[in-house]
Amino acid sequence: MVNTGSMKKNDTPSILLASLSIGLVWLYFALVLLLGRSIGGMSVGLTFIASSIPFVASLVFILIRYVMHRGLIKSQQILTVSLGLILSLGSLIIADIAYSLYLNSRAFEKPHIENSRQYDPAFVGGELYPRRFFPTDENFWLYKPNLSVKGTHYGHFYHPELMQSPILAKSVFELHQFSCSIDQHGLRNTTPMGQADVLALGDSFTFGWAMDREKSWVGLLEHAIHRPIYNLGIDGASPKQELELLKYLLRTQEPSMRIRKILWMIYEGNDLEGSYESERPKPSSPSYTNQLFKGTLVQGLITIPSLIKEQAIITKLLNGDVALRFPTFQARDYNPYVIDGIRSWFPFFQSPVLGPRLFYPKYIEEAQQPLSYVLHHPNTPHLNQVFREMALLEKEFSFQVIVIIVPTGERLHGPFYENFPPISAEPHFIDYVSKVSESLGFQTLNLLSKLKPYADNELLYFRDDSHWNQRGHELAAEIIRSEVFQQ
Structure with missing residues (x-):
């Protein structure tokens, strides 16, 4: 009697092809979904993924042999499924490449800078503003101490090329007067640390970007309440870095500090996306493998896995770089990135009341994101931990923390501009931070709701920058005075 369920010798190529196809599919999704991530406290690297491929392929090989031996599936069916998997994987990779090419075609080129232009005195942010440095191995900055600067930018x-646009040159770009004094501790203050019982903690909004100190909200509030305020603002700092700075000062300067209140400013724009590492970034040095294969074909092959992960549509969706949403219809002849025939990195919009303004595209994208972007962002658990640690410090050192949440100009003013892209109906990050803050017992001040009554009639942010203008600082100081210090 012939056993119809027995496997034939010529079935082996089909099984090998099936094992190969499933192994390739596993490799693709492992690179896209697992590479660089942490599972059970272990970081998934190329070595782990490479070593898993033989295991997966062998397991598939054994399983298919068993199924075919039982007569549950035929060799032709295995061959069809294998070819289907390979074609599907190839189509997915082609789609990834095509979508990356589409995004590149939509991206605007960097404006041409004349080779003869060695230095542009109109924009000296990198030269005028004090340099930051890491004073320890912990992840926080201080400024270069004992420094005073003054200038315009x-x-x-x-x-400079955008100055060829008449409307930008006349109505948007404005020289901002700026002066700054950094004390011996590496912070922007003229008052000794020991004389202040109120601290202002935050990023560039607290630092007072493009504002003289007395015209910033910290200086205005200090004058209004007749109490010195010590400014811990560091431009570009994340909540984690702000916490580490405070812990450092409590550790090294605590005997001379008499803190009663900390005004902790959280910014909607980039505080979720900032740095949450515990240690300062280490200078990267080439690995032994990179040095060994430098200048060879292998060096190019080593970069392929990371390119596959970077260009995958799945990666872009998971990282929130793109979102699935229905198309919106705007005037076809309007391109906010072309101003008087000149390409710009930053979109330009007009308002009948507020006038012309440039906006930051990244903040527009973030304002469009759904709640899931905040809930599933890899930094969200770290942000929660930062708030918990701040609550412990508040209890240990007996000071009061007031959390002040600052909206972006894109969220506050964007809806009042013509052709402005639609944003989410709810400010998800602001609402999330408010909920976390209030659950820990912090007094929480949401400036979005407080500034909204002014947003349709007064511009509170610079026309050529993402920070508050003079009016924005004035309103912030008055609101904080009224909500926090009013007797």
């Missing part, structure tokens, strides 16, 4: 959105 345009906002972050400035570029």
